[in-house]
Amino acid sequence: MKTTIAALLAAFVLLAAAPARAALTVVTTTQDLAAIAQEIGGDKIKVTALAKGYQDPHFVEAKPSFKLTLNKADLLIVVGRDLEIAWLPALITQSRNGRIQPGSNGYLDPSTTARILEIPTGTVTRAMGDVHALGNPHYWLDPENGRRIGVAIKDRLSQMDAANAAYYAQREADFSRRLGEAQQRWKAQIAPYKGLKVITYHRSWANFAEAFGLDVVGYVEPKPGIPPTPQHTLDVINAMKAQNIKLILVEPYFDLKTPNSIASKTDGRVVVLPPSVGGVPQAADYFKLFDTDIALLLDAIKATGGK
Numbered sequence: 001m002k003t004t005i006a007a008l009l010a011a012f013v014l015l016a017a018a019p020a021r022a023a024l025t026v027v028t029t030t031q032d033l034a035a036i037a038q039e040i041g042g043d044k045i046k047v048t049a050l051a052k053g054y055q056d057p058h059f060v061e062a063k064p065s066f067k068l069t070l071n072k073a074d075l076l077i078v079v080g081r082d083l084e085i086a087w088l089p090a091l092i093t094q095s096r097n098g099r100i101q102p103g104s105n106g107y108l109d110p111s112t113t114a115r116i117l118e119i120p121t122g123t124v125t126r127a128m129g130d131v132h133a134l135g136n137p138h139y140w141l142d143p144e145n146g147r148r149i150g151v152a153i154k155d156r157l158s159q160m161d162a163a164n165a166a167y168y169a170q171r172e173a174d175f176s177r178r179l180g181e182a183q184q185r186w187k188a189q190i191a192p193y194k195g196l197k198v199i200t201y202h203r204s205w206a207n208f209a210e211a212f213g214l215d216v217v218g219y220v221e222p223k224p225g226i227p228p229t230p231q232h233t234l235d236v237i238n239a240m241k242a243q244n245i246k247l248i249l250v251e252p253y254f255d256l257k258t259p260n261s262i263a264s265k266t267d268g269r270v271v272v273l274p275p276s277v278g279g280v281p282q283a284a285d286y287f288k289l290f291d292t293d294i295a296l297l298l299d300a301i302k303a304t305g306g307k
């Protein structure tokens with residue numbers, strides 16, 4: 001009997017001393033997805049983002065280290081809608097990681113359950129230079145979509161790591177609750193300027209504009225992914241003058257030459273607005289991204305004399 005108890009105790013001590021189950025290794029294409037994955041996965045996952053928030057997510061330079069990072073991933077989370085089409089598919093193939101190939105359990109595209117705007121109708125050809133052929137891929141900029149991304153990540157993590165399903169569910173519920181509170185605050189802050197007309201450089205802000213009541217009237221780019229042309233720039237200047245538009249919102253990775261030139265001819269103001277977590281240092285997580293963008297917008301609105 002004593003020996004049995006001793007053996008049991010020894011086994012228990014061994015079990016207790018054994019390291020905790022290794023965390024799931026999650027790789028995301030963007031820092032936005034990494035931030036949301038971290039909210040849901042907590043200390044049960046290890047998250048790495050490939051692109052930095054200050055890079056244009058359509059055109060990320062693929063570093064050799066990306067292949068190694070992808071090789072070790074249990075789960076790859078992509079923005080989808082072809083956002084990463086220029087740089088990601090080859091990397092996934094070269095990663096030699098069967099777990100994360102499209103269609104497998106370790107590949108998650110949360111755009112399939114998100115609200116996607118600007119889905120083209122009719123025949124779309126990429127020869128037109130449009131990088132938004134499957135609809136607007138910048139959908140994470142609506143907090144409601146942040147919530148949907150959170151649910152998709154919770155569902156997949158629970159499926160891959162059923163032992164921690166309750167943990168993921170609790171964290172997702174908490175994320176959703178905090179997001180709801182923050183949304184009320186953000187909407188109240190921007191509410192006095194509902195319908196504010198703005199110009200943006202790229203079509204990054206469709207979902208953001210819908211969520212917070214902005215009216216995006218034109219773009220510095222003639223088409224998504226196509227640099228400004230003199231004729232199109234003239235059209236933007238005329239539209240701004242005709243409709244008394246003062247704000248030009250520019251993502252941190254675009255050249256400010258054309259926006260500054262437009263601003264100088266329209267008495268307008270250029271606002272560098274990060275569309276991603278990590279786009280500027282203070283946009284350090286998903287909540288701080290909206291805190292930062294709304295504060296920058298309010299400052300700019302005040303600087304141009306209100307509406």
Ligand SMILES: [Zn+2]
Pocket residue numbers: 058131132137138202203204224
């Ligand atoms: Zn885009």
